[in-house]
Amino acid sequence: MKNLTQIACVDDDPHMRQIIELALGELADLELTLFASGQEALEGLPITRPQLVLLDVMMPGMDGFETLKRMRANPATKNIPVIFVTGRAGLDDRVKYKTAGAAAVISKPINPFALARQVLAVWWTLDEAAA
């Protein structure tokens, strides 16, 4: 099983980025890159090449859907698994997110004490599926 050591997080709220950074600090040897917008992420992800991206859905300008669509259109980022992080996570929404290409959905509000475990659980599932 591959260790998860490189994650990128895309969220327009600076305090949310701090919460996620704090929460994921529980993961050993983690290299976390933070982006404040979809556009910033599209510019930075081909360089940082994380193993996983946490992506906010509702952001001004380019939302999470558009960001994911453009990631999938870029050979450098098309295979990076994406977890949507969103307050809208009902059944219909989840179907929409999966159809758009998200590997998983984590609901907001984020629990800083549980986020690392949630992300690892997704990672392990993806790793098993790839094996």
Next chain:
Amino acid sequence: MSARLKAIIESYCASLPGEIDALDQRQADGLFDYEAVRFAAHRLKGTARSLGLEKLDVALFSVESAAREMAANPSCYADRQGELAAGIEALRAICATIQPSESRMWAMAAPSPADAAG
């Protein structure tokens, strides 16, 4: 984690008056930019909710909902403008007195032995 979490809560609470001022911007015609208000309220609400600031969460939800409805339905602008303005004033009043200790996460962020060791 506890000291850093508390610092985030304090920073968020301290940022709120400025955030509400920014949200309360009106265009030259006196109307709100409803999409901008909606996004700002939504963004602040996500963090309020994650930090367990319930009064603030409810007030932000109210403003976001009103702004969303007005952005989607311009015909109700005149009727709802006052309601949105009142919602923002209520939000401003909460933000003026909010204490970090009101956050549910504040109590959960009890010092750990690692924190005590410095």
